[in-house]
Amino acid sequence: MPPRPRRSALYLPASNSRALAKARTLDADVVILDLEDAVAPEAKADAREAAVVAVREGGFGRRELIVRINALTTEWGIADLRAIAAAEPDGILIPKVDSPHALADVRSLMGTATPLWAMVETCACLPVLHAIAGVTGLGGLVMGTNDLALEMRARLLPGRAPFLPMLAMAVAAARAHGAAVLDGVCNDFTDLDRFRAECEQGRDFGFDGKTVIHPAQIAPCNAVFGPSxxxxxxxxxxxxxxxxxxxxxxxxxxxxxxxxxxxxxxxxxxxxxxxxxxxx
Structure with missing residues (x-):
């Protein structure tokens, strides 16, 4: 199989119908329909239904379509997992993965062979990243630097010094098992110079691409992570x-x-x- 480009992975709330329509026209390699952080509690059920409809309608072309569900420990997680697994997107992104056993629990509830992706966003997952990356059927790892910063009480500064060891660990774990690996988001989507610097840093570390939160970040992301x-x-x-x-x-x-x-x-x-x- 030829390698699949994953230079840019755009998060968008599944509850936003206009964003869903626009995502089908953008140059992102991956579209991540979000049911978790980007969706308010009162909109969770509607977002789940909208994600299922979007997956089944398709129209995303060559773009890889992944859905991030809520953690299974929340009141929405299991319903998210069962509904999205039945719709069969290209992948299901699981937040707050602390151990390989957590992914095994997810798989036991699914009933499909849809690839799982795991967020790297808790302190507890760091010592067992290699084991998480080795779980059968894992499509890739996605850095969640915002959540890591919160748990660590670290600052998200330019250069990301507190997170450099974790970035290297995630890439090494993914490569050891043939999984993809995506860098975390840059929150300041108006500062494209800072964003491009993070892309260059992520490319130097060996990431396949970077998660983005705004369409303006897609073009520089694709330019950096694509072969020059x-x-x-x-x-x-x-x-x-x-x-x-x-x-x-x-x-x-x-x-x-x-x-x-x-x-x-x-x-x-x-x-x-x-x-x-x-x-x-």
Missing amino acids: AAELAWADAVIAAFNQPENADKGAVRVDGRMVERLHLEEALRLRALAGVIGQ
Whole structure:
């Protein structure tokens, strides 16, 4: 299977019909219909129904459609899970995941094989991230830096110094098990310079993409997390070098004055395939 672009993942409240309609026209790779933080308690039931209708109606094209439900410990969680699982979106995002056992409990209540995604947003989940990422059927991890900041009593400052260890841990856990991993949101959607800096930081850490809360954040997010012209030029050079007959049995070759191994060929092929999917 070619890699699936997940450069930008747009949160939007499932209770907002205008936002649902607009999401079908935006360039986000992932749309996350939110039943949790973005929906007031009195609107939870209506938002659930709206999400089910939106999933079944479709119309999101190539966009991956994920629904974030309320935690199972809330009065809405189990009803959310059963209704959304029956609608079968591309994934169900579970908040407040403290352990792999929590995901097992979710799976036992579902009745479908819809991929689960897990929020990384509690202090309790950090020591067991590797085990959470290894749960069968997990599609990916999503950083919840706002909730982490609240639990830790940390400040969400430019540069995100308090959260750098958690960002690295989440990426490593996801990569160890072949899961996707998305960076957390930038709350100040009017400061695109700060947002782009966070995107660059997340890309440097190895995230597949970033969750966003405003359409204005989509374009810079896609630009940063998509393969750059320089990366594609490198990928093409590596692929061409290993395609030379004299290099067929070599484990390493010289490309532009540097030694490149076959593990770099795998990354070059991934980048070129990802660019091809984005170009479609």
